[in-house]
Amino acid sequence: CNGTLGSLSCDNTADGTCYTASYAVQPDDSVTFTVSARTPNNTWVGLGVSDDQMMANSDIVLGAANSSNSFIHDRYASAQSEPPIDPSQDIRGASAERVDGVTTITFNRPRNSSDSNDTSLDPCRFFLFAYGGLANFTAVPPIAEYH
Numbered sequence: 001c002n003g004t005l006g007s008l009s010c011d012n013t014a015d016g017t018c019y020t021a022s023y024a025v026q027p028d029d030s031v032t033f034t035v036s037a038r039t040p041n042n043t044w045v046g047l048g049v050s051d052d053q054m055m056a057n058s059d060i061v062l063g064a065a066n067s068s069n070s071f072i073h074d075r076y077a078s079a080q081s082e083p084p085i086d087p088s089q090d091i092r093g094a095s096a097e098r099v100d101g102v103t104t105i106t107f108n109r110p111r112n113s114s115d116s117n118d119t120s121l122d123p124c125r126f127f128l129f130a131y132g133g134l135a136n137f138t139a140v141p142p143i144a145e146y147h
Contacts, residue, residue: 021047021129029111031121032093033061036104037131042066044135044144045103048077048128049119055080058128059119062144063096063105064135070096071135071142072105076117082133085141088115103131 019037026032037045046062048055060083063072072094077083094107111121119125136143 019045019129019131021127025111026108030092030108031111032106032108034104034106035129036102038102039131041098041101042135042137043103043132045105045131046129046144047105048130049121050126050128051119053126053128055083055128055130058083059117060128061091061094061105061107061109062130063094063103063107064137064142064144065096065098065103066135066137067098069137069142070098071137072096072107073141074109074118082144086115086117088117090115090118 021035023031023033033047035045035047039045044062044064046060048058048060050058055077056079058077060075060077062075074086074089074091075083076086090113091107091109096105133145
């Protein structure tokens with residue numbers, strides 16, 4: 001919790017889907033996250049910040065990419081369903097890409113924010129990692145179907 005660098009990953013899962021998530025605290029007290037997962041095409045990856053290890057009432061960043069489209073959004077899950085897009089997009093330097101079957105999202109966010117839909121990273125919080133569900137790139141805004 002008190003470190004400036006961290007990561008988690010899996011070696012392999014039964015379905016061959018693996019992920020990595022890493023973070024680095026920046027000099028301006030923001031945090032840069034990178035999340036990658038080997039998933040089927042047109043699916044999303046996300047990282048949540050939670051007080052209680054549950055999806056409801058969690059701050060979530062979710063993104064997807066395919067060969068021609070990408071999106072990444074700051075969202076807030078008030079229930080265990082597709083989290084709506086947070087009206088206040090407090091992520092910076094956001095990108096999503098898919099290379100060789102791996103979708104990667106990278107973003108920077110404040111450690112503490114005045115947005116009531118952003119969960120502070122102080123004190124220690126639980127990180128939620130999710131992937132799957134179809135990413136509908138043609139909808140406006142893009143839809144991340146429930147996994």
